[in-house]
Amino acid sequence: MDLTKKSIDWKVTATDGEARAGILTTRRSMIETPVFMPVGTQGSVKGIRFEWLEDELDARIILGNTYHLFLRPGIDVIRRFGGLHRFSSWKRSFLTDSGGFQVFSLTDLRKLTEEGVEFRSHVDGSKQFLSPEISMEIQAVLGSEIVMVFDECPPGDAGYDATRASLEMTARWAARSKARFDELQVSEPGAIATGFLCGGDKNPVAASPGSDLTGRQSLFGIIQGAGHLDLRKQSLDRTTQIGFDGYAIGGLSVGEEKSVMYEVLDFIAPQMPKNAPRYLMGVGTPEDLLEAVSRGVDMFDCVIPTRNGRTGSAFTSRGRVNIRNAKFARDDSPLDPDCGCSVCRRYSLGYLRHLHQAGEMTASILLSHHNLAFFMDMMKKTREAIRIGNFVSFRYEFLNGLGNNEKL
């Protein structure tokens, strides 16, 4: 196996308490951390054209969901295109999850064995099977820059013994994921996915700075253990023993109290390897992100900005705004007077409220855009604050602003 090729490069450029600013370089893009990664579940960020993500929002990495893409359009289709980048036309980095979380949360009928998990597709009811090996094979075809190990995700309210059994399974699956991943980096599917077998690039969008398509994919391990600190430590130890390019914290923001999440982060994040990026999966609100950054987390993803945009809920520097509120009908001020995004520069609360009330698709488009802009801008300010050693007071003032909601 030839594993000498570069996968990702990771460098901490500044710290402020536990908070870290860094630069994550993949074969396709240079990503400043802490970073928020917009979610493109089915190969598209809901309501947002890639053109906006590239230009104004400047997202350097987005998510794709293995479970969804595996079921539709299917891996044969994506292989035919030469990977998810060529299929979707997104030229910067993708992180793909392993499918585990969706199998355990979206499907009712499933049969779990040591080998893997059998389940029924939510799309057509067909019987399907995922295992660590199959997940790695799918993610090799997708050609994402960051691959996640296939983990078992127990319910948030699973007891101690069930959680321990689950994380032991996850640890064994992590080792199997790693073994198959390493094999794949030198065999054909990975090669196809990374574009070796494809001819010239018809797509006019240039590869991003830092692009190195001869590099291999990277693989992240996942730490489970729910709210049990000793199990979290066990999971961390077993995961770091295997060794990964980065480490994720799974199984949080799944219905537990906020205090549990912060307690787990307080405990586990500082113990995670300092020389690898730390990724908190599926989290969260602006408050959650800043709290997690202060505990040393570098990467985040969440559907909140786009999902809330579709339901008429906007994040602003002065707190949440419910666009349905009748008091906005005649308001010609922007959604967020402190926001410089293309939505806030141009459209009024009154107009956005009208579009939402009238059921116009552009309401979802514009609110999702603003919400993503808000998250991206918050992370940019976070990085700047860490670099100048001002993160504590930045976080205090920002969270204070969020609570000071005169509009809601």
Added chain:
Amino acid sequence: MDLTKKSIDWKVTATDGEARAGILTTRRSMIETPVFMPVGTQGSVKGIRFEWLEDELDARIILGNTYHLFLRPGIDVIRRFGGLHRFSSWKRSFLTDSGGFQVFSLTDLRKLTEEGVEFRSHVDGSKQFLSPEISMEIQAVLGSEIVMVFDECPPGDAGYDATRASLEMTARWAARSKARFDELQVSEPGAIATGFLCGGDKNPVAASPGSDLTGRQSLFGIIQGAGHLDLRKQSLDRTTQIGFDGYAIGGLSVGEEKSVMYEVLDFIAPQMPKNAPRYLMGVGTPEDLLEAVSRGVDMFDCVIPTRNGRTGSAFTSRGRVNIRNAKFARDDSPLDPDCGCSVCRRYSLGYLRHLHQAGEMTASILLSHHNLAFFMDMMKKTREAIRIGNFVSFRYEFLNGLGNNEKL
């Protein structure tokens, strides 16, 4: 009354048979004709941000619907903003219909009298009333560049006597529309709508070339008469006797045979005033547009590009494409190889099909965008063909391409 201020300027710059190329200048934009006007029913073109309409698609005029905007957000709200332009942030021209067509097609409960029509709102069931005077007052508040008279729209299958009675009512309503319109151009609501009473412009989008916000609105008359040629002639005579800035043909594309539409256009369009723009309301397909242009029509609007985009139907130079077709799943070619729009330059049939099948909003966004680009581009080519005296063969080749559909 001061009616000396400029409303619109209209100039034919080339003719080719009955087909005309011209320039229509309003106080807000310079519009090359024949023109297709995208429909922004509720103050937004469905799925398309204004930024795309202004930049890539270069729409110089769009439609707003009086009926919809009257019911929601309501005229008080739009007056508060200083008109539809300031409310929506669209700085180029608006054409607003009179509300007549929607009242007669969308509402079940209505009571028609000489004075006007009482109906129930489809939004909240409330009792509402529209008359020629009220329609003019609403459109003055909206501040559109082109105002339509309030007409009665009989069902397409109304008999001869009913159609005649209806067009006589429409003629009386046209005279009342004109009288109230003229009054309004010098009184406060029109002044508010045109921005006289508003301060500086906060919106960074510059007014378009030809903008002259001191100019008044313009008013178009509507010719009815269904498929009865003698009634069409009567309606034309009564409408031109009143005198308008432009003339529309109503009551076509409402379920009648195509041959009826072409027969009416053959008969009536060449008799319409040569020194005023001719507008065929609510039409239609690419074929319809080219047929109507060849008979001397200058202006069109239709929901087809965006509505079809939402249902997965695309217009291409090789005919219609149904994006759901399974044969496109692995097709990496663009929707239309002859199209230079941002969707065709970047996205493949396979990816667009996937987005549509997966129910992603971006499918509607991208297909609506391409369809609008196709219509705008077709009209641009139409204008060029007329200018160089090549319209007959252009039309033949273009329609031939549309019929030559290998993809469907």
